[in-house]
Amino acid sequence: MKRFVPLALSVALLVGACGSSEMTLTEYVDRLNAIIAEAIPQGEALFASPHGAVMAEGAQLSDFTPHDLQMALEQVGEIEVQVRDAAEDIDPPAAVAEFHQLYFDTRYASAREALAVRTGTATSWEELSETPEMAAYRTAVVEDKQTCIDFQNDMDATETRAAFADTPWLPNELKEIVSALLGCDVYPEHPEDMFRP
Numbered sequence: 001m002k003r004f005v006p007l008a009l010s011v012a013l014l015v016g017a018c019g020s021s022e023m024t025l026t027e028y029v030d031r032l033n034a035i036i037a038e039a040i041p042q043g044e045a046l047f048a049s050p051h052g053a054v055m056a057e058g059a060q061l062s063d064f065t066p067h068d069l070q071m072a073l074e075q076v077g078e079i080e081v082q083v084r085d086a087a088e089d090i091d092p093p094a095a096v097a098e099f100h101q102l103y104f105d106t107r108y109a110s111a112r113e114a115l116a117v118r119t120g121t122a123t124s125w126e127e128l129s130e131t132p133e134m135a136a137y138r139t140a141v142v143e144d145k146q147t148c149i150d151f152q153n154d155m156d157a158t159e160t161r162a163a164f165a166d167t168p169w170l171p172n173e174l175k176e177i178v179s180a181l182l183g184c185d186v187y188p189e190h191p192e193d194m195f196r197p
Helices: 004-014 025-047 066-088 094-103 107-119 125-129 132-156 160-166 172-178 181-186
Strands: none
Touching: 025 066, 066 107, 066 125, 107 132
């Protein structure tokens, strides 16, 4: 879920003001923030759970089984469905409509769901690591991370970052998020090696 918030804020900040006949960027960011604020405690509880800890970068796979990963992926899916369902109720400003569609699509979810199903039949991490489902999942995370980095680079290439602190419509509690380089550091350093024994 973390990938949604900083990217949404940053893209919204890079575009101009919207017409009065549609949701404003302020309203859009506020709605996204409210959706994510509800999901974050669920995600934190999952990653702190005995089976959810398998998703932490640097986790020792020998401490877990593929079944642990299956349970964690299924719970991530439940949280993502809640986020996507809430996002579907948003009619975003035209300036961020393409962004909204991109970040709430089901490409990553489809790869995660397929991997969750496959983990249910895996007898070992070695077997699971070599499956097409794991390859597709790793590719989805690699692509998602690259998209985040591309947005970060676009943002860094502009002079608008210097003006963020003075943006009147930006809620104060979100300024720190916006200045955190889009949060791309939440991705694994080498997603192509995720869950590789």
